Amino acid sequence: xxxxxxxxxxxxxxxxxxxxxxxxxxxxxxxxxxxxxxxxxxxxxxxxxxxxxxxxxxxxxxxxxxxxxxxxxxxxxxxxxxxxxxxxxxxxxxxxxxxxxxxxxxxxxxxxxxxxxxxxxxxxxxxxxxxxxxxxxxxxxxxxxxxxxxxxxxxxxxxxxxxxxxxxxxxxxxxxxxxxxxxxxxxxxxxxxxxxxxxxxxxxxxxxxxxxxxxxxxxxxxxxxxxxxxxxxxxxxxxxxxxxxxxxxxxxxxxxxxxxxxxxxxxxxxxxxxxxxxxxxxxxxxxxxxxxxxxxxxxxxxxxxxxxxxxxxxxxxxxxxxxxxxxxxxxxxxxxxxxxxxxxx
Amino acid sequence: xxxxxxxxxxxxxxxxxxxxxxxxxxxxxxxxxxxxxxxxxxx
Numbered sequence: 001x002x003x004x005x006x007x008x009x010x011x012x013x014x015x016x017x018x019x020x021x022x023x024x025x026x027x028x029x030x031x032x033x034x035x036x037x038x039x040x041x042x043x044x045x046x047x048x049x050x051x052x053x054x055x056x057x058x059x060x061x062x063x064x065x066x067x068x069x070x071x072x073x074x075x076x077x078x079x080x081x082x083x084x085x086x087x088x089x090x091x092x093x094x095x096x097x098x099x100x101x102x103x104x105x106x107x108x109x110x111x112x113x114x115x116x117x118x119x120x121x122x123x124x125x126x127x128x129x130x131x132x133x134x135x136x137x138x139x140x141x142x143x144x145x146x147x148x149x150x151x152x153x154x155x156x157x158x159x160x161x162x163x164x165x166x167x168x169x170x171x172x173x174x175x176x177x178x179x180x181x182x183x184x185x186x187x188x189x190x191x192x193x194x195x196x197x198x199x200x201x202x203x204x205x206x207x208x209x210x211x212x213x214x215x216x217x218x219x220x221x222x223x224x225x226x227x228x229x230x231x232x233x234x235x236x237x238x239x240x241x242x243x244x245x246x247x248x249x250x251x252x253x254x255x256x257x258x259x260x261x262x263x264x265x266x267x268x269x270x271x272x273x274x275x276x277x278x279x280x281x282x283x284x285x286x287x288x289x290x291x292x293x294x295x296x297x298x299x300x301x302x303x304x305x306x307x308x309x310x311x312x313x314x315x316x317x318x319x320x321x322x323x324x325x326x327x328x329x330x331x332x333x334x335x336x337x338x339x340x341x342x343x344x345x
Numbered sequence: 346x347x348x349x350x351x352x353x354x355x356x357x358x359x360x361x362x363x364x365x366x367x368x369x370x371x372x373x374x375x376x377x378x379x380x381x382x383x384x385x386x387x388x
Contacts, residue, residue: 003371003375005374056367057367058371059367238382241380242376246370248370248377284352285353286353289362295362314373
């Protein structure tokens with residue numbers, strides 16, 4: 001019997017952006033961009049490999065393609081890649097700052113099969129503009145209005161720091177007003193430009209409290225979600241349910257997803273400052289199985305500290321990007337315990 | 346750009362490693378699905 005398995009390809013088409021956000025993990029260096037036919041060829045290879053694995057291992061892959069940047073609307077062939085990705089059977093979505101989306105763009109996205117778009121909203125107008133730049137809030141909401149009018153499901157996304165954690169209830173109100181389906185958030189990963197904000201990371205007790213409150217924050221029509229692996233710690237049954245030592249649920253890095261950079265470089269996660277190869281020179285199948293970093297991310301024995309014996313490991317593994325960013329070890333910091341994890345087994 | 350033959354073949358050692366990973370993952374997902382559970386914190 002076929003077992004369903006998500007597989008997420010997050011593709012950063014460009015590093016170019018029309019904003020310069022304070023927490024951004026990008027570096028100022030310009031990175032070369034692949035031509036659209038190169039992107040298409042590599043997407044084909046990934047899709048064919050997933051099909052091959054499906055046949056061989058009886059897994060029904062549900063491939064998702066998340067196109068982002070930089071700002072993906074700046075990449076001139078975004079539309080072509082979306083069309084091609086949809087034709088290959090990827091469930092396509094876009095992550096954007098929202099400020100460049102016109103009514104026509106929104107209608108085109110819908111026509112190309114994009115059903116969901118994530119727009120970064122950091123708080124109310126003063127806080128959002130303080131983080132993302134003057135007038136960026138009003139322009140983002142214009143884009144959101146266009147997307148909603150086109151019938152596209154919108155998710156607001158915040159990068160939480162001390163600057164905006166108190167803004168979450170207000171952002172939920174804004175979502176409700178603008179018929180936004182979902183509000184999600186992630187922790188700051190202090191690298192790139194965002195390293196300067198490290199002192200504004202949310203303390204563990206406060207973050208734990210926020211994750212615990214998630215169900216109570218939901219409103220009719222607005223779901224509140226967290227993609228943070230630590231959220232699974234509120235579900236003790238998971239530790240019993242999953243076999244130990246198998247990376248089954250939780251973070252996709254190394255287990256059911258990859259990040260591709262504008263030049264074809266591959267990272268386990270964009271927020272993890274660690275390139276493991278390039279799809280132009282190494283076939284996807286080989287990279288997936290051969291990369292020492294990916295092998296480590298799949299092996300509980302390779303982890304360090306309390307993760308190595310944690311009964312939640314199969315469902316969690318913590319945020320490897322935060323662990324790496326705050327580690328003193330530039331080579332193996334991705335295997336350190338998540339510094340925001342409160343659990344002691 | 347020249348299209349590669351896909352998927353490329355792997356050495357027997359890498360084939361084994363690949364098979365062990367996906368088979369273990371499939372088994373874990375099946376076990377979870379039997380209890381009505383699916384991944385709720387996909388990154």
